[in-house]
Amino acid sequence: xxxxxxxxxxxxxxxxxxxxxxxxxxxxxxxxxxxxxxxxxxxxxxxxxxxxxxxxxxxxxxxxxxxxxxxxxxxxxxxxxxxxxxxxxxxxxxxxxxxxxxxxxxxxxxxxx
Amino acid sequence: xxxxxxxxxxxxxxxxxxxxxxxxxxxxxxxxxxxxxxxxxxxxxxxxxxxxxxxxxxxxxxxxxxxxxxxxxxxxxxxxxxxxxxxxxxxxxxxxxxxxxxxxxxxxxxxx
Numbered sequence: 001x002x003x004x005x006x007x008x009x010x011x012x013x014x015x016x017x018x019x020x021x022x023x024x025x026x027x028x029x030x031x032x033x034x035x036x037x038x039x040x041x042x043x044x045x046x047x048x049x050x051x052x053x054x055x056x057x058x059x060x061x062x063x064x065x066x067x068x069x070x071x072x073x074x075x076x077x078x079x080x081x082x083x084x085x086x087x088x089x090x091x092x093x094x095x096x097x098x099x100x101x102x103x104x105x106x107x108x109x110x111x112x113x
Numbered sequence: 114x115x116x117x118x119x120x121x122x123x124x125x126x127x128x129x130x131x132x133x134x135x136x137x138x139x140x141x142x143x144x145x146x147x148x149x150x151x152x153x154x155x156x157x158x159x160x161x162x163x164x165x166x167x168x169x170x171x172x173x174x175x176x177x178x179x180x181x182x183x184x185x186x187x188x189x190x191x192x193x194x195x196x197x198x199x200x201x202x203x204x205x206x207x208x209x210x211x212x213x214x215x216x217x218x219x220x221x222x223x224x225x
Protein backbone atom coordinates (compact mmCIF):
# COMPACT_ATOMS: atom_id res chain seq x y z
CA UNK A 1 0.00 0.00 0.00
CA UNK A 2 1.26 3.46 -0.96
CA UNK A 3 1.96 5.42 2.22
CA UNK A 4 2.49 8.78 0.56
CA UNK A 5 1.29 10.07 -2.79
CA UNK A 6 2.49 13.15 -4.60
CA UNK A 7 0.06 14.34 -7.24
CA UNK A 8 1.76 15.72 -10.30
CA UNK A 9 5.26 14.58 -11.21
CA UNK A 10 5.92 17.91 -12.94
CA UNK A 11 4.69 21.37 -11.97
CA UNK A 12 5.47 24.60 -13.80
CA UNK A 13 4.84 28.06 -12.41
CA UNK A 14 5.80 31.55 -13.47
CA UNK A 15 8.30 33.48 -11.41
CA UNK A 16 6.37 35.33 -8.69
CA UNK A 17 3.38 32.99 -8.84
CA UNK A 18 2.07 30.74 -6.09
CA UNK A 19 3.73 27.34 -5.69
CA UNK A 20 1.49 24.44 -4.63
CA UNK A 21 2.88 20.92 -4.44
CA UNK A 22 0.47 18.23 -3.30
CA UNK A 23 1.08 15.39 -0.87
CA UNK A 24 -1.41 12.93 0.58
CA UNK A 25 -0.66 10.19 3.06
CA UNK A 26 -2.42 7.00 4.05
CA UNK A 27 -2.33 6.28 7.75
CA UNK A 28 -4.91 5.67 10.46
CA UNK A 29 -2.91 7.70 12.95
CA UNK A 30 -1.32 11.06 12.26
CA UNK A 31 2.21 10.36 11.11
CA UNK A 32 5.27 12.52 11.09
CA UNK A 33 5.51 14.33 7.76
CA UNK A 34 8.42 15.92 5.95
CA UNK A 35 9.15 17.89 2.81
CA UNK A 36 12.61 17.68 1.27
CA UNK A 37 14.15 19.48 -1.71
CA UNK A 38 16.75 17.99 -4.02
CA UNK A 39 18.90 19.88 -6.52
CA UNK A 40 20.48 17.95 -9.43
CA UNK A 41 23.03 15.34 -8.38
CA UNK A 42 22.79 16.29 -4.73
CA UNK A 43 21.34 14.81 -1.58
CA UNK A 44 18.04 15.80 -0.03
CA UNK A 45 17.70 18.88 2.16
CA UNK A 46 14.93 19.25 4.72
CA UNK A 47 12.47 22.05 4.03
CA UNK A 48 10.12 21.48 6.92
CA UNK A 49 8.52 18.82 9.09
CA UNK A 50 5.29 18.18 10.97
CA UNK A 51 5.52 16.35 14.30
CA UNK A 52 2.00 16.81 15.78
CA UNK A 53 2.51 20.32 17.05
CA UNK A 54 1.12 23.27 15.05
CA UNK A 55 -0.72 22.21 11.92
CA UNK A 56 0.79 25.05 9.88
CA UNK A 57 4.50 24.48 9.57
CA UNK A 58 6.92 27.08 8.30
CA UNK A 59 10.16 26.01 6.71
CA UNK A 60 13.18 27.42 5.00
CA UNK A 61 13.22 29.56 1.84
CA UNK A 62 9.68 30.85 2.43
CA UNK A 63 7.97 27.47 2.15
CA UNK A 64 5.21 26.30 4.43
CA UNK A 65 2.87 23.33 4.65
CA UNK A 66 -0.42 22.68 6.39
CA UNK A 67 -1.34 19.36 7.96
CA UNK A 68 -5.02 18.57 7.33
CA UNK A 69 -6.08 15.39 9.06
CA UNK A 70 -9.56 15.39 7.49
CA UNK A 71 -8.01 15.42 4.03
CA UNK A 72 -4.92 13.33 4.95
CA UNK A 73 -2.88 15.99 3.20
CA UNK A 74 0.30 17.93 3.74
CA UNK A 75 0.57 20.23 0.74
CA UNK A 76 3.61 22.48 0.30
CA UNK A 77 3.15 26.11 -0.64
CA UNK A 78 5.14 29.25 -1.29
CA UNK A 79 3.44 32.57 -2.08
CA UNK A 80 5.91 33.72 -4.71
CA UNK A 81 8.14 31.43 -6.75
CA UNK A 82 11.77 32.29 -7.33
CA UNK A 83 14.01 30.94 -10.05
CA UNK A 84 16.14 29.26 -7.40
CA UNK A 85 13.13 27.16 -6.30
CA UNK A 86 13.46 24.99 -9.42
CA UNK A 87 14.27 21.53 -8.05
CA UNK A 88 12.78 18.15 -7.17
CA UNK A 89 10.57 18.04 -4.09
CA UNK A 90 9.83 14.96 -2.01
CA UNK A 91 7.18 14.38 0.59
CA UNK A 92 8.02 11.76 3.20
CA UNK A 93 6.16 10.10 6.05
CA UNK A 94 7.19 8.21 9.16
CA UNK A 95 4.31 6.02 10.30
CA UNK A 96 5.11 5.99 14.01
CA UNK A 97 6.91 2.70 13.58
CA UNK A 98 10.11 4.24 14.79
CA UNK A 99 12.28 2.99 12.00
CA UNK A 100 11.16 3.55 8.43
CA UNK A 101 10.45 6.54 6.29
CA UNK A 102 8.42 6.35 3.08
CA UNK A 103 9.02 8.82 0.28
CA UNK A 104 6.74 9.98 -2.48
CA UNK A 105 7.84 9.72 -6.09
CA UNK A 106 8.75 13.39 -6.20
CA UNK A 107 7.53 16.51 -8.00
CA UNK A 108 9.81 18.39 -10.34
CA UNK A 109 9.20 22.13 -10.08
CA UNK A 110 10.02 24.36 -13.04
CA UNK A 111 9.97 28.13 -12.62
CA UNK A 112 9.37 30.09 -15.82
CA UNK A 113 10.93 33.55 -16.03
CA UNK B 114 31.70 20.84 10.54
CA UNK B 115 29.24 18.00 10.98
CA UNK B 116 27.60 16.10 8.20
CA UNK B 117 27.41 12.99 6.09
CA UNK B 118 29.95 12.18 3.43
CA UNK B 119 29.61 9.71 0.62
CA UNK B 120 32.38 8.66 -1.64
CA UNK B 121 33.00 8.55 -4.46
CA UNK B 122 30.52 10.94 -6.10
CA UNK B 123 30.65 9.00 -9.39
CA UNK B 124 31.52 5.34 -9.74
CA UNK B 125 31.85 3.17 -12.81
CA UNK B 126 32.09 -0.61 -12.65
CA UNK B 127 31.98 -3.50 -15.04
CA UNK B 128 29.04 -5.88 -14.94
CA UNK B 129 29.60 -8.77 -12.55
CA UNK B 130 31.88 -6.88 -10.18
CA UNK B 131 31.04 -6.15 -6.57
CA UNK B 132 31.39 -2.53 -5.52
CA UNK B 133 31.31 -0.86 -2.09
CA UNK B 134 29.90 2.61 -1.50
CA UNK B 135 31.14 4.55 1.47
CA UNK B 136 29.00 6.50 3.95
CA UNK B 137 30.43 8.27 6.96
CA UNK B 138 28.73 10.59 9.45
CA UNK B 139 30.10 12.67 12.31
CA UNK B 140 26.71 13.69 13.68
CA UNK B 141 26.80 11.03 16.40
CA UNK B 142 23.58 9.60 15.00
CA UNK B 143 22.51 6.13 16.04
CA UNK B 144 20.56 5.27 12.90
CA UNK B 145 21.77 5.13 9.31
CA UNK B 146 19.96 4.34 6.06
CA UNK B 147 20.66 3.50 2.43
CA UNK B 148 18.27 4.49 -0.33
CA UNK B 149 18.27 3.95 -4.04
CA UNK B 150 16.86 6.64 -6.31
CA UNK B 151 15.67 5.99 -9.85
CA UNK B 152 13.93 8.52 -12.11
CA UNK B 153 10.20 8.71 -11.40
CA UNK B 154 10.36 6.28 -8.49
CA UNK B 155 11.44 8.42 -5.62
CA UNK B 156 13.59 6.90 -2.89
CA UNK B 157 13.43 3.24 -2.02
CA UNK B 158 14.91 1.87 1.18
CA UNK B 159 17.63 -0.74 0.78
CA UNK B 160 18.90 -1.30 4.32
CA UNK B 161 18.84 0.54 7.62
CA UNK B 162 20.65 0.24 10.92
CA UNK B 163 19.39 1.55 14.23
CA UNK B 164 22.46 0.63 16.23
CA UNK B 165 25.99 -0.64 15.78
CA UNK B 166 26.26 -4.31 14.76
CA UNK B 167 22.59 -4.48 13.82
CA UNK B 168 20.77 -3.79 10.56
CA UNK B 169 17.50 -4.65 8.83
CA UNK B 170 16.44 -5.15 5.24
CA UNK B 171 14.39 -2.49 3.57
CA UNK B 172 12.07 -2.88 0.61
CA UNK B 173 14.72 -3.71 -2.00
CA UNK B 174 17.57 -5.45 -0.17
CA UNK B 175 18.13 -8.23 -2.70
CA UNK B 176 21.56 -7.97 -4.29
CA UNK B 177 22.92 -5.64 -1.61
CA UNK B 178 24.78 -6.12 1.65
CA UNK B 179 25.81 -3.81 4.49
CA UNK B 180 27.81 -3.77 7.69
CA UNK B 181 27.70 -1.53 10.75
CA UNK B 182 30.88 -2.14 12.70
CA UNK B 183 31.25 1.48 13.77
CA UNK B 184 28.65 4.06 14.68
CA UNK B 185 29.91 6.54 12.12
CA UNK B 186 30.18 4.19 9.15
CA UNK B 187 27.61 2.24 7.13
CA UNK B 188 29.12 0.93 3.86
CA UNK B 189 26.90 -0.57 1.18
CA UNK B 190 28.10 -3.32 -1.13
CA UNK B 191 26.35 -3.73 -4.46
CA UNK B 192 26.89 -7.35 -5.44
CA UNK B 193 26.82 -9.03 -8.82
CA UNK B 194 23.43 -10.47 -7.83
CA UNK B 195 21.82 -7.04 -8.17
CA UNK B 196 20.22 -7.18 -11.62
CA UNK B 197 20.03 -3.46 -12.33
CA UNK B 198 22.55 -1.64 -10.15
CA UNK B 199 22.89 1.58 -12.14
CA UNK B 200 21.26 4.26 -9.96
CA UNK B 201 21.83 7.16 -7.60
CA UNK B 202 22.50 5.96 -4.05
CA UNK B 203 21.78 8.11 -1.03
CA UNK B 204 22.88 7.57 2.55
CA UNK B 205 21.07 9.19 5.46
CA UNK B 206 21.26 9.25 9.22
CA UNK B 207 19.20 10.39 12.17
CA UNK B 208 19.04 10.04 15.90
CA UNK B 209 16.45 7.28 15.51
CA UNK B 210 12.71 7.01 15.33
CA UNK B 211 10.93 9.87 13.58
CA UNK B 212 13.81 12.28 13.96
CA UNK B 213 14.69 14.20 10.80
CA UNK B 214 16.90 12.30 8.40
CA UNK B 215 20.00 14.06 7.12
CA UNK B 216 21.27 13.05 3.72
CA UNK B 217 24.68 12.74 2.15
CA UNK B 218 25.43 14.12 -1.34
CA UNK B 219 24.92 10.75 -3.01
CA UNK B 220 26.93 8.40 -5.21
CA UNK B 221 25.97 7.83 -8.82
CA UNK B 222 26.83 4.27 -9.79
CA UNK B 223 27.00 3.28 -13.42
CA UNK B 224 27.55 -0.33 -14.37
CA UNK B 225 28.94 -0.76 -17.85
